[in-house]
Amino acid sequence: MTKPAAPTAEPFTTVIGLEVHVQLQTKTKLFCGCSTTFGAPPNTQVCPVCLGLPGSLPVMNREAFSLAIKAALALECRIAPFTKWDRKNYFYPDLPKGYQISQFDLPFSSDGWLEVVDPKGAFSRKVGVIRVHLEEDAGKSMHDEAAGTADTRIDLNRAGTPLCEIVSQPDLRSPQEARAWLNELKLLLVYLGVSDCNMQEGSLRVDANVNLHIPRPDGSLAKTPIVEIKNMNSFRSVERALAYETARQYDEWQATGAELGTTPKQTRGWDDPAGVTRAQRHKEESSDYRYFPDPDLVPVTVSEEQIAAAKALMGTPPTVLRTTLAEKWKISAYDADVLVNQGRELVGYFEDVATRVGEGKVASNWLQQDVLRTLNERGETIDEFPIRPDALADLIRRVQNGDFDTSRGREIFAEVLTSGRSVADVVASLGIAAVGQDELIALCKELIAANPKIVADVQGGKEQAAAGLIGQAKKKNPNVNPAKVRQMCVDLIKALELPTRTPEA
Amino acid sequence: MTLARKDVAKVAMLARLALSDAEIDTMTGELSKIVGFVSLLEEIDTAAVAPLAHPLDTQNAFRDDVPAASLTTAEALQSAPRHDGECFLVPAVLGESGAA
The missing domain is CATH 1.10.10 (Arc Repressor Mutant, subunit A)
Structure with missing residues (x-):
């Protein structure tokens, strides 16, 4: 660990922008009918199109395009009435065609934003979204580190999987804000069914751009060279890497005085076990990708009617749900935040229980104190939880009726959970007959x-x-x-x- | 339109073509002629013409999100210079992968 200690009162402003790739929840790839199921044996989900074999032609997946539109609308982006596909040319063994089909000058959406509000009130940040575009994923390279110079093995199952690239404005001002914003983005995309955002399976990947604005005594601003950080495998890593990089840049600036524009943009990889960022190859300039329109794909137009229809089908985003849940069930903003952050399924469960018992607060208490804790202990999702809403509501109603008190209710909850029997059964067997x-x-x-x-x-x-x-x-x-x-x-x-x-x- | 040798060397590098000095000389001349020929188009006034994104007058070609049969692994690998029956084999590469 050589993590430099961050100064307590920072004499600079941290400027962070994020680039997020999410895999869209489609059954098939972006341009061919190969399955996108994760974890299949290598090279079993490949065909002439995603292998880039001569004579094959890509055809756009309608569902991928509509999921991408959904993501862009949720991020308040402007949807372009006309969009096209471009080839981004570079060589890498996991990119069979020698180019990635992406979007360059006419992305399908741009100019959006997503706000993140810290529930404890530490910060609130409206972060601009420069653009959201659609592109295909590359395959996977597997290096046997132990074997040193052995071959690299290439699995192309992932090649051609639809990705949304979301590029934020450099509006974030701390590593904590960056992490919170990513949590909010993930919650939004999972709510809307755009992506499962599973970082372990690579369905969400984050790169971060960061530099510092340091005021000089004369009032002018010194800007450190922008560094792009890659290889962060969790939101926690993102926060740690940004904290490390912020301190590193300040140290370097004090030592060398290097400023933006005097050195080429640097890419650094996050080494999680060591807790440091390390310099990687210099990023090729954008023009080196020699983008040009892909002649194999025709452009796409989107009408105002289609946008309106997509909006109507979008469902309630978490920001709106927090407010409506708090108002509808008369629970605090904090409680609504906790429930909404657990995902749509848990909110559904909550509303089911609350409807049955006719009260939000008591349902919210049982969910937060008993259900969530139990889910954590058992490593279950709410859908797998054995006590269904009708059973929990039955139990809560009995407490409300005064059949027994809350602590007795908890004992019954635990017994129903372990025995799998109904609330009525457990009440009878424990001799907890209501006293007349x-x-x-x-x-x-x-x-x-x-x-x-x-x-x-x-x-x-x-x-x-x-x-x-x-x-x-x-x-x-x-x-x-x-x-x-x-x-x-x-x-x-x-x-x-x-x-x-x-x-x- | 004349290209410089360094332009040709850079394009060759990006295309992963190993050209000898003599080949760069030849290519510089030939590519200059090609680019010069195409640059004739610059003589046309296109101020009032919308950029063409695609030569076909077709838009919105989609397919449904329905899985289709993939190749077998053996079929997928059959033309690879080297493979291990499961994966394509290439000389060791280090550094990042995934979409840039």
């Missing part, structure tokens, strides 16, 4: 008769003294609800003072 009103009155009268001291205290105005009866009540009948016992005893004792009044049922 007559039974309760009889029990309380018995307690009052046996505890004149407590009765006197309550009559003297110390209502809290009735709490002393609860323990005794539980001994006599473990199923009684403590709050009900307390209230009934107080009511009965007060009724003693006014013999004409009978206790209210």
Whole structure:
């Protein structure tokens, strides 16, 4: 670990822009009918088109295009009425054609934004999106590090998989903001069904551009050379790499005074175990890719009607859902944030429970305190969770009815979870039959008769003294609800003072 | 239109062509003639002409997202200079992969 310590009060502004590639959730590749399923044996999902064999012709996947439009609309982008495909030429063994089909001067969308708001209020940042475009993925190169100079093996299953490239403006101002923005972007794309954004499987990849703006004593601004960081395999890595790189650039600037424009743009790779970035090859200038229109693909036009139709089908994005959920169910913005950030399935589960019990707050509490914790412990998703919304709602309603208190409810929750039996079954088997009103009155009268001291205290105005009866009540009948016992005893004792009044049922 | 030797050397490098000095000389002359011929087009006033994205007057050619049969691995690898029955084999490359 040679991580330089970041200065506590930074004497500079950190400027970060992100470039995100997400794989679109299509069944087939962008230009051919090969499957995009992850994890298939090497070179089993390839055909003449994605192998780049002579004479083959690409044809655009309609679903890929509409998912890309969905992503762009969610990012508030302007959709171009006319878009075309270009060839980006470079040589690499995992790029069989010697060019990648991408979009250069006429991307299908541009000029959008996505805002990220820290729920704890640390920051709020509206980040511009320069463009979103569609392109094909390359294949996978596998190097046997141990073998040193051995061959590289090429698997082209991934070649031709549809990718959306999302390029942000350099609007982010800290590594924490960058991570939070990526979380928000991922949440949005997963909500809309655009991508599963699984970083382990490579369906979401991030590169970051970062430099520093350092004020000089004369008021002018020194800008450090922009560095592109690659090879970050998690959002946490992105945050760590940016923090490291920020400190490194400041150190380097202090040592050399190197500024933007004096050196070529540098690419550095993040070494996660070592916690450092390392210099990679210098990036070729954009013109070296010799983009030109791909003659194999015809342009695409998008009408206003198509955009309106796509918007109508888009579904509710997380930002909107946070607000509507909080308003509809009268839960706090923080609670709504926690629920929405867990994904659409969990929100569906929550709304189902809340509808059945007729209250949002209690459903939200059970989800956050009991369901989410259990999901974490069991490593399950909400769809796999054995207690379905009807069962949880049944349990919550019984607590609301006063059949038993919340802590008893938790025991039942745990028992339903491990036994797989219904709430009613578990309640019966634990002997937690609801205590009837007559039974309760009889029990309380018995307690009052046996505890004149407590009765006197309550009559003297110390209502809290009735709490002393609860323990005794539980001994006599473990199923009684403590709050009900307390209230009934107080009511009965007060009724003693006014013999004409009978206790209210 | 005359190309410089360094332009030709750069294009050759980008195309991964190993040209000898003599070949660069030859290519510089020949490519200059080709580029010169194409540059005749610059004499036409195109101020009022929209850029052409594609020569065909067709747009919006799509296919449905329906899987089709792929090749077998053996078929996919059959013309590769070297393979191990599963993957294509190439001389060791290091550095990043994936779409740029």
